[in-house]
Amino acid sequence: TAALAMGDALAIALLEARGFTPEDFAMSHPGGSLGRRLLLKVDDIMHAGERLPVVASGTPLSEALLEMTRKGLGMTAITRDDGTLAGIFTDGDLRRMLDRDIDIRKATIDEVMVAQPITIEPGHLAAEALQIMETRKINGMMVCDKTHKPLGAFNMQDLLRAGVV
Structure with a gap:
């Protein structure tokens, strides 16, 4: 010894x-x-391009929910006309929304989204993102460029699959 x-x-x-x-x-x-x-960087694990759930500001909530379901990330980004990130809507936000008196068929995504969500820029380590997510108690994040345009998204399951957690 x-x-x-x-x-x-x-x-x-x-x-x-x-x-x-x-x-x-x-x-x-x-x-x-x-x-x-x-x-491992967030760029390596993020869902981008056609796999990125995105809807425009003003989209009916029902359509935003369909986009979330199609892309399977448990969230969708909401963008302004110039392509910048206006907000995010997650499965957790949906559950919290059900406690309020909101008609899913009539509401727009703008009424229920979280404005100014927590984001990360490309090039950051996935381990840094994990630390932010654990500290802020969130399950997913958007990856945005310096002009705040969404490039990708990932969630805790992506970090688990990549072996970061």
Whole structure:
């Protein structure tokens, strides 16, 4: 046991002396859990293009619910005429909405969406997104560019499948 401890101590000292970082380790072991946490970006796991649930501002709530169902992410983005993100509507918002006196057939998505949702820019680590989601107690996030146009979306199941959680 003492020899194992001494060997580990020497290995750590050598790694520190050479400036070996966790990122270097991730590059050497990209398939491991540490490698995934240090290399996987939100861009790698997000649903984009045709797989991204998006409706325009003013869309009837019933149509927005159909878009959520078709894309299977448990959320949909709501965009303004210029393509920027106006809000988000999730399965959780739907459940909370049912407690209120809102007619699903007559309401528009604007009446029930969450304006100014939490978003993340591309290039951020998926592990960072997980931390934000756990802190804010949310199940999904939109990935938006610097002009706040939606590029993609992901949820907790996507992080689980990618091995980030």
